Amino acid sequence: MTDAFVPDTRRWDDLAGPSLVAATSERSIAVVPIGAIEHHGPHLPLRTDALVAEAVATAAVERAAAAGIDAWLLPTITYAKSDEHHWAPGTLWIEGTTLLDQLIELGRSIAMTPVKTLAFVNGHGGNVMLLGWANRELRRRYGLRSFSMPAGAGAAGDGLQGRPDELGQGIHAGFGETSVVMHLAPHLVAPDLPPRNVPERIAGMTHIGFNRKPVMFGWTSDDFGPTGVIGDPTGANAAHGKVLFEQGVAFVSEALAEIDRFEFA
Amino acid sequence: MTDAFVPDTRRWDDLAGPSLVAATSERSIAVVPIGAIEHHGPHLPLRTDALVAEAVATAAVERAAAAGIDAWLLPTITYAKSDEHHWAPGTLWIEGTTLLDQLIELGRSIAMTPVKTLAFVNGHGGNVMLLGWANRELRRRYGLRSFSMPAGAGAAGDGLQGRPDELGQGIHAGFGETSVVMHLAPHLVAPDLPPRNVPERIAGMTHIGFNRKPVMFGWTSDDFGPTGVIGDPTGANAAHGKVLFEQGVAFVSEALAEIDRFEFA
Amino acid sequence: MTDAFVPDTRRWDDLAGPSLVAATSERSIAVVPIGAIEHHGPHLPLRTDALVAEAVATAAVERAAAAGIDAWLLPTITYAKSDEHHWAPGTLWIEGTTLLDQLIELGRSIAMTPVKTLAFVNGHGGNVMLLGWANRELRRRYGLRSFSMPAGAGAAGDGLQGRPDELGQGIHAGFGETSVVMHLAPHLVAPDLPPRNVPERIAGMTHIGFNRKPVMFGWTSDDFGPTGVIGDPTGANAAHGKVLFEQGVAFVSEALAEIDRFEFA
């Protein structure tokens, strides 16, 4: 195997099969960005979640690799579990069970290589619970070490921190996410931002809430109004987006380093 | 329907079909306890999670009803998603997808009655993400309002608060859970408690962790040692269990009250 | 294993995992009550089938154990195959295929313990064929010995004998079933019983019929009228219910004894 041709790359799929076997080891980490193609209000592109996940993961893999972590980037999963935006034309989503099968089968393939560790970098809050479920399936079925993390460093499902006056409800197409897209793809953001749409009633609840509150609830994004925005995009700006993006890259690369030295007990 | 016989009960299944139609309305809440039958170390009964979920939900429904909330108790789901304890003889578990189908079909039935709100009271951390997923399916498919909450008031998946020196890792058969079973069913707790088994390495991690840390990971309970305990049951006692139990009942009954007045926007 | 704590119980789930391994052997029988939560006319509780199955199985396990049979009671399966009552609000049912998966996966778990024999005690006629199917899957897939039986001693699918003038059609919420619930849970039976609803046309057929006739047919309970009763509850009484219940307990405990000494050839 030592003579296998290995191009200068951190992309798994840039390699030939035998090269991948030669280049990887039990220390290697397969990094899988996962996003969504879904309605993000009238101002953000449908691929917002895939864009952010892929950009953060790509930069984080490079940074981790530079620090000696043997991370490999896999193709981004774009079509994902966007059932909460099913009502909005343009959303391209697949059933959660179809996505779960896809992740389990992806892990089955990875388990046939020297690589035994998998890390999902997730740009879409709606995938969080499915990823947690998939992690366990991959551990039980194939003995993989499997991790999942947001592409950002905040408390929302995709890790993109909101603004205080979003009251913790800036989870979709709000200040944070709009800012990050302004940084990454400013030409795709509409010049006119939609108005604030913060579900203040929910913010005021004691037990029920989107994140960090103990009572979860089922919702689709049209439960909160017709724009599909949950949060407040007004005032979003690329400079803040750059900060959030870099926080995300730093977080993911540090997380990869921690995964690298992870042991169960 | 006004002449339907309605016995003095808060159990859904104590009623006849026509009585249920007469006794319930769009304000009613169907409360479904869900636990597990799974290995809980050498000292706790296999039905620990089902026991706690059912006991808390039953008491909370009574308390909520006394406060004017029209809550109805449904039969406890006992066999659940215990894939993390699949290795331990005695565990009786079903595939997550089978359980998800069961919950979706249960919701389909409820949607045929006047009741439009569903609340799962969960005693097993391993069900948390599946319940979050199910909530959304029930909202999208049947228009139900669907909620899920732990049976306890703490940060672990089942809400049973640990002890500080468990370092946030007391998630299974540890101090909190052992104490609660000592309170609810002391005759079922072994006199000799197993030793502390806190995954301190994981406790010391920055990003990766069981709860409240951003990086989730796949594990089965034997990853942390042969007893299946994750936490420290030593020192557990019924008095503390009583406190935790009552916290759980208070939490769930308050959550039901908040669900009763819940509106999306 | 000899030091495992084994409380005084016949409930599987009262034990800890290691205790179960210590307390059971290849001679042990796992007894699974299975019922339904379904419309039983305007006078009987929705949980009629689960109530009867659980009460009979519990008493029969105690009696069998007293006679030296190593029977263990598992949690009752309440939500089951009630597609014939799908039209009636209050019925809580799951698809047959979901229930079949649940039973197969339950058997998979049992096969990991010393116990190699499984016996379903069934309170719902609509489960009969599914249980017969499941028995074979459990034998083929896991090598278990698997049995299913009605909770009563009569000819109907749930074994609850009717009255002669029900013409063998008293299969749902009729004389037998109403009487047994009057015995087990009198406070849940409506004071006014619905009228006789015996499908006499079918009773008069030569080949087609519910039980013991060679031609089976598909039906839902509203095919026979709006009450959902199939039989004649008038005259039902707790005294007769007690007789039927005790017949059921005797039958199931004797069947468990026969299972205990069962050999294929």
Add this chain to the structure above:
Amino acid sequence: MTDAFVPDTRRWDDLAGPSLVAATSERSIAVVPIGAIEHHGPHLPLRTDALVAEAVATAAVERAAAAGIDAWLLPTITYAKSDEHHWAPGTLWIEGTTLLDQLIELGRSIAMTPVKTLAFVNGHGGNVMLLGWANRELRRRYGLRSFSMPAGAGAAGDGLQGRPDELGQGIHAGFGETSVVMHLAPHLVAPDLPPRNVPERIAGMTHIGFNRKPVMFGWTSDDFGPTGVIGDPTGANAAHGKVLFEQGVAFVSEALAEIDRFEFA
């Protein structure tokens, strides 16, 4: 439609689509023979069950049609639920769930025609419970009237009566079935018949048994010995087979007549 060409036939699939629409009505009955391709001892052909079901159904449809019943014969389902003979090379079987899907989808097609009644004529005991299940699905999903019956007139699952000294255990490749194949296809029966293999232990049981006893049990045919025979083929003869076959034809044609005048209430 009155000009559609309708050949002289009772086979559904002899007709063109528009001819079928013209020739059938709500009074028509679609008759579906269903058998199996499975091991039947060393002396009978693998297609025994399909052979008998098709022969009986074909003759019965002709007889019923001659009596004015508008019965139509559909193609025989040959590959079926033979999981109890899965161990025996030559058996060609499909999973029960695959067969159930097939039957449900077949019913969906029939429901698009004028025909609203379906009758399965079954030559294989292992299909009995699946057919009972399917009948209900077809009624609930498509509003069809669906019936299933054995191809013979006796108590075994396929209706082929045994001999008294088979003690009710002659359910597979025994006296009755061997005799019928000797009548229908004598050139396919081995000249040397295998020895008696009656599970006498089971015959002697009070509660557990194959048919007409209340406790069902899971088995595969190799549980009773290596030949796969359950019963006693010795002494089987074509003359008796002719009697059984004619009983079967008479039974099925009478059953079709009863189906023709069937009403629920």
Add this chain to the structure above:
Amino acid sequence: MTDAFVPDTRRWDDLAGPSLVAATSERSIAVVPIGAIEHHGPHLPLRTDALVAEAVATAAVERAAAAGIDAWLLPTITYAKSDEHHWAPGTLWIEGTTLLDQLIELGRSIAMTPVKTLAFVNGHGGNVMLLGWANRELRRRYGLRSFSMPAGAGAAGDGLQGRPDELGQGIHAGFGETSVVMHLAPHLVAPDLPPRNVPERIAGMTHIGFNRKPVMFGWTSDDFGPTGVIGDPTGANAAHGKVLFEQGVAFVSEALAEIDRFEFA
């Protein structure tokens, strides 16, 4: 095994299980005719595809056997993937995934015998891609050598050559297929043939087309008009049908000979 009774037959299911083991070897080929029961215009029987597949396969197996090829005929699969005719009453079809499962499970059974080669003879264009998919599953899962071929020798999915003025569009109930049915079952062909219905627009396309053009497209047969004919049945005749049939038999028997000597490399 040498004493097993083996009747003079090429039908797999004429044999007993042990006879099949004795009579077959790794050189044997299991031949499975597969057709459809589907609308074929107002003039052809619904079983056209099953009829042709079975007739061709039967004759080809005999011819191949006479030439020393150890081919065995299995029961015809009649209900198949006719989703393109789902709209036409009389069509009896099953979902493609159900059929795929059936084929995979059939292969699983065959793999338990000495026979390691499988050949589908297909009379229905709508099955072609499913068969190609199945071939690979059977190779990967069970190590079988699996082949599929049309029942005719032409370019259409079922191999029945059209007439030049059908412009390659005579794929369903056109000149070729009508002629073959006139040969095989003249009494089932309506005396009045429907008019030409050639999708000339599609014939004139450069890239898009039914066969032998690179761009495939989704269609149902009512996309081309109300009769369900795609082609031109006018002028069809039994003499030409005989030619086509004999070409089909010659093609399939030669293909079986080539399969007999097939090696991968």
Add this chain to the structure above:
Amino acid sequence: MTDAFVPDTRRWDDLAGPSLVAATSERSIAVVPIGAIEHHGPHLPLRTDALVAEAVATAAVERAAAAGIDAWLLPTITYAKSDEHHWAPGTLWIEGTTLLDQLIELGRSIAMTPVKTLAFVNGHGGNVMLLGWANRELRRRYGLRSFSMPAGAGAAGDGLQGRPDELGQGIHAGFGETSVVMHLAPHLVAPDLPPRNVPERIAGMTHIGFNRKPVMFGWTSDDFGPTGVIGDPTGANAAHGKVLFEQGVAFVSEALAEIDRFEFA
């Protein structure tokens, strides 16, 4: 809707949901590249098929749009049906049924927009039959017009023409495919090309073959030798790859134009 912000793009997912609704019409075509991540010998990257499909589709959409065809590019499906390379480490594949579900659900989403036409541009021969199947499901279920085509203009499943001395067997990692990757991503091609591996035995067959022969067969790529190459990469060069690539772009853009004016009848 006329005020929706529409950036200058042909990417579906660059748009916001409302912008997509404003920018598209029933004339629009959703173009979905689909490839694979699979072993392509020791010399080509695992993403060869995804690379080619995406590059061709992207260029063809631009060209078609310039010619007035309203084509929109969707995210590439990378993980696909590579079961024939399942044995080779590095291959990342999902079950065909999972992919089929994904395509059907993707079509369901598209059908909620103004767009009613879908075109798959396929870089992987192993997807061909699945795509043909999917086209029909999308037509039947959602009324879409659905097309699939190779990314190249030749006869192989992916359309990449081989060299004459490959005898029509250059279907995987051979002359054509190697040349195209040399053109598109020369830095990813190993300097040493593996030797010719043409299955000449199959080339010499009359009926059985990969393409354009009537008998299909099941294979996995290791059936033809250990390198996974099927064809002859020696002599491959970027200049020829450029020719093939441009042929592919021309073919796909012309096919899109034909789709644009496609009518069934």
